[in-house]
Amino acid sequence: MAGLRDALRESEAKKVAIGHFNVSDPLTLRAVFAAAHELRVPVLIGVSEGERAFVGVRQAAALVKSLREEYNYPIFLNADHTHSLAGVREAAQAGFDQIIFDGSELPFEENARQTKAAVEAAKCINPEVVLEGEVGYIGSSSAILAKRPEASLRLTAPQEAAQFVRETGVDVLAPAVGNMHGLLREMVAGQAHKRLDISRIAEIKKAAGTYLTLHGGSGTADEDFVAAIKAGMNIVHINTELRLAWRRGVEEGLAKNPDEVAPYKILPPAYRRIFEVAKNRLTLFNA
Numbered sequence: 001m002a003g004l005r006d007a008l009r010e011s012e013a014k015k016v017a018i019g020h021f022n023v024s025d026p027l028t029l030r031a032v033f034a035a036a037h038e039l040r041v042p043v044l045i046g047v048s049e050g051e052r053a054f055v056g057v058r059q060a061a062a063l064v065k066s067l068r069e070e071y072n073y074p075i076f077l078n079a080d081h082t083h084s085l086a087g088v089r090e091a092a093q094a095g096f097d098q099i100i101f102d103g104s105e106l107p108f109e110e111n112a113r114q115t116k117a118a119v120e121a122a123k124c125i126n127p128e129v130v131l132e133g134e135v136g137y138i139g140s141s142s143a144i145l146a147k148r149p150e151a152s153l154r155l156t157a158p159q160e161a162a163q164f165v166r167e168t169g170v171d172v173l174a175p176a177v178g179n180m181h182g183l184l185r186e187m188v189a190g191q192a193h194k195r196l197d198i199s200r201i202a203e204i205k206k207a208a209g210t211y212l213t214l215h216g217g218s219g220t221a222d223e224d225f226v227a228a229i230k231a232g233m234n235i236v237h238i239n240t241e242l243r244l245a246w247r248r249g250v251e252e253g254l255a256k257n258p259d260e261v262a263p264y265k266i267l268p269p270a271y272r273r274i275f276e277v278a279k280n281r282l283t284l285f286n287a
Contacts, residue, residue, distance in 0.1 A: 004076045004097040007042040017229045017285040020044035022239040024051040035278035042074035061094040088118045092125035104134035115168040136176025142239040158207035172211040179216040187219035194220040198227045205232030245273035
């Protein structure tokens with residue numbers, strides 16, 4: 001079967017993006033996979049360090065591998081926001097297709113140094129694993145926020161993106177281009193959307209000459225997603241929207257069945273809501 005590198009090359013050629021969805025339970029994984037399978041598009045499953053601690057590193061790899069092999073389908077696994085060399089090595093040894101080393105809170109020079117070490121460590125274990133690094137800062141919490149943390153956010157300059165790729169050898173770069181982790185309360189209510197700096201994306205793509213990932217995609221205006229993909233984004237991350245769909249689905253299931261205790265009877269609304277979010281986003285990203 002074609003690997004993640006093949007899927008990235010195809011997405012670049014077609015000017016579409018691979019949808020990346022974080023999961024922390026089998027229900028979310030099944031719902032995301034079902035949406036991708038229905039649309040016949042590749043999909044990336046992400047597990048952050050917190051999600052890996054909850055699900056299990058090798059267990060997450062086994063779940064994704066079972067779907068890939070049973071359906072002969074391009075579903076891939078990413079070690080999202082990894083902050084240590086030990087975490088990089090563990091994910092590479094477990095068979096993850098992609099690893100993101102996140103040094104975005106560090107000074108540029110230290111971020112580049114540590115990311116280069118992460119690339120070298122992972123490639124020694126599996127030369128085919130895709131390594132991603134981050135430049136710029138978009139926050140760290142996939143939660144519902146009261147206000148935008150403007151003081152801590154830092155956009156990426158095209159020149160530093162090019163330098164970072166050159167010094168680290170990453171396969172994929174995650175820049176800060178107006179995106180942000182989490183959702184603001186008014187975004188949850190549909191009263192506002194994140195807006196992206198499309199011209200900056202195009203400049204970074206030209207300068208860095210590599211694949212790009214948009215982190216913190218939840219709550220972004222649809223037209224900005226489309227424009228960002230045309231400008232060079234190859235992977236788009238959705239997390240908080242799925243968590244919100246899960247929460248609302250669980251609440252709906254409990255409200256309909258207040259005396260029920262069997263999870264498989266309570267959780268169908270959560271599955272349906274997650275499936276709908278994933279299908280909507282995958283349709284948009286592959287338009």
